[in-house]
Amino acid sequence: MESKVRASLKALRLLLDRPSLLWEFFDPVKLLLLSMKFILRTFFKTLRLLLGPPLLLWEFVSRPSELQRAPALQAEVNRQCEQLALFHYKTCPFCMKVRQEMRRLALPIERLDAQPPGALREQLGRLGGQLKVPCLRITDKAGNSEFLYDSGKIISYLQQRFSPA
Numbered sequence: 053m054e055s056k057v058r059a060s061l062k063a064l065r066l067l068l069d070r071p072s073l074l075w076e077f078f079d080p081v082k083l084l085l086l087s088m089k090f091i092l093r094t095f096f097k098t099l100r101l102l103l104g105p106p107l108l109l110w111e112f113v114s115r116p117s118e119l120q121r122a123p124a125l126q127a128e129v130n131r132q133c134e135q136l137a138l139f140h141y142k143t144c145p146f147c148m149k150v151r152q153e154m155r156r157l158a159l160p161i162e163r164l165d166a167q168p169p170g171a172l173r174e175q176l177g178r179l180g181g182q183l184k185v186p187c188l189r190i191t192d193k194a195g196n197s198e199f200l201y202d203s204g205k206i207i208s209y210l211q212q213r214f215s216p217a
């Protein structure tokens with residue numbers, strides 16, 4: 053208890069000695085930026101909460117029919133898909149576009165939800181270089197991964213690689 057009081061007194065003395073510290077702490081520009089960040093985050097969170105369920109329903113209702121392949125060919129496609137993974141958010145419209153194409157092409161690609169803070173989100177930012185979705189992780193036979201961003205580019209890649217000739 054005594055040490056806490058002593059620490060508080062020390063901090064107070066430091067602030068009185070250097071008033072600029074107080075200014076740094078209550079810097080109006082920093083405070084404005086922080087509150088704008090908070091407001092924007094809350095706005096988009098609310099938007100996602102409101103629009104999420106109808107968007108997911110729309111994705112379900114408008115899902116395309118799956119491409120039918122001969123069993124051996126589908127087995128080969130399934131094997132190739134094991135080297136792919138899609139970082140996505142459930143209610144991101146760009147991710148929905150990619151997921152619909154994955155359905156259309158019957159591609160069982162692993163989906164990694166990168167929205168909640170945690171290991172997947174951290175992995176996307178650290179290894180992919182951007183905290184943006186959708187992002188397709190493509191791993192080669194040697195185990196090296198490349199990260200492909202942008203729904204349009206991902207869809208083109210999947211079509212080129214998996215569309216029937």
Ligand SMILES: N[C@@H](CCC(=O)N[C@@H](CS)C(=O)NCC(=O)O)C(=O)O
Binds near residue numbers: 144183
């Ligand atoms: N042009 C990009 C847009 C992707 C995009 O804006 N994604 C948003 C989610 S809907 C995002 O990842 N924003 C960064 C974040 O939420 O941290 C595409 O077509 O993939």
